[in-house]
Amino acid sequence: MADSQSASEVEALIPQFTLDRVLNQDQAGRRIVLSGSIASKPAILLAERAAFPSDHDHLSRFSTSLSHIKNLGANDIYHWYLACTSTSPSSDLAAQPPDLKLNLIYPCTDQHVKKYSQQGIRLVTETPQIYASHVRPYMQAKRDEGRLNWVFNILEGRTEQEDVFYREHGPEGFLILPDLNWDRKTLSSLHLLGLVERRDLWSVRDLRKKDVTWLKHVRGKLLDATVKLYPQLERDQLKLYVHYQPTYYHFHVHVVHVALETGATQATGKALGLENIIGQLEMMAEGEKGEEAGMADVSLTYQLGEASELWTEVFLPLKEGRDARIQP
Incomplete structure (x- = not known):
């Protein structure tokens, strides 16, 4: 870009951009790369959502x-929406698509x-002894x-049945919902939940060697049902x-598109691949426990926030040689 161009001339380039096609879009919808032209010359336009303002006046x-607030669902204390940052509530929603997920x-x-x-x-290591005690x-x-009220609401048919x-x-039953x-439309950021009906499974810790056949069944059904609903996808996508630790203590499986950006929720120290869990259970020596051997018998390493109760009440006291406050 020539140094002689004024700021107004540079700014005037953007409205002249003519779209040809989308080159790329990140999975969270925050960044998009467009191919097109300006004055018959090829151009690429990268657009990224700006950071939210952090000052109190703006946030208040x-x-x-917000405008065009549309409820996507509600269950117990949880509610989720789509909304627009447009300041003209009377504007056409088709012309102003939602740009916020709330x-x-x-x-x-x-x-x-x-x-x-x-x-x-x-980063903490939870031994079988720490887990049990x-x-x-x-x-x-x-x-x-x-x-778990909101989970039981779904399982017992009181809420979210349309989803x-x-x-x-x-x-051995389970259900699948978004x-x-x-946002329920961007396949590259697909994120579904498989909630099991069994009440005895609180987390991965409750899985045993005897559950391998059932886990494989659940895995197959999760994949089959997803590609049936979204035929644009294949199982290996x-x-x-x-x-572990999960947000709530009722066993559930996350189903996501492989292209979904691996943020904190999919990172090592938080997420355990279902196939790897199945493989680990299959390889467990039966020994004295036989088919009852399971994930409660191994050490698991994961991350915790310093404000979490598990850190302040269990792992920090153990680290400092003090008695943990949570006892059986």
């Missing part, structure tokens, strides 16, 4: 500045605040607080994983 007006947790708890706050991260009781306490696109009832963080 944020919720009231999740609302209301009323939220102190644990939600801790989870979503900026904080330091620690401290983490399992923690899981029990959270389940007893009613943290369930596959269901298999019975002792994850609340997916899908990735299945579980979280």
Whole structure:
């Protein structure tokens, strides 16, 4: 670009851009690369959403500045929406497509605040002994607080049934529905959840060698149902994983497009590939436990936020040689 061009001349180039085709788009929809031309000369336009303002004045007006707010679903304290940042509510929605995906947790708890706050991260190793003595009781306490009401609402048919696109009832049953963080239209950012009907599986820790056949069945059904609903996809374009620690203690499997950017939720220290879990269970020596041998018998290393209760009440005291506060 010639130095002699004025700022206004440079700015005037953008409206002259004529689109030819989309070259690329990131999975979260925040960045797009367009191929086209300006004055009959080839050009590439890269567009990326700017960062949100962080000053209080702007953010205090944020919720009231939104338009075309459309509810995508609600379950217990969780609500999710699409919305526009346009300041003209009367404008045509077709001409102003939603550019924000909103999740609302209301009323939220102190644990939600801790989870979503900026904080330091620690890597911990949970031995079978720590799991049995401290983490399992923690899981029990959270389940007893009613943290799974929204999951049971879905499983028992009270909410979100219009979103369930596959269901298999019975002792080995499960269902599939969209994850609340997916916009439900961008296949390259596909994110589905497989919720099992079994109440005895709280997390990956409850999987045993005897569950391998069932896990393979679930894996196959998750893949089959997804490609049937979205025929543009093939099975080898899908990735299945579980979280440890999970956000909630009812066993579920995440189904995502392999191109989905591997952010913190898919990173090492958070996500465990379902195929790898199956392989690990298959290779376990039966020994004294036989088919009851399982993931509760191995050490798992994962990351925790410094504000999480598991860090402050269990792993930090253990690190400092003190008694962990969560006891069976």
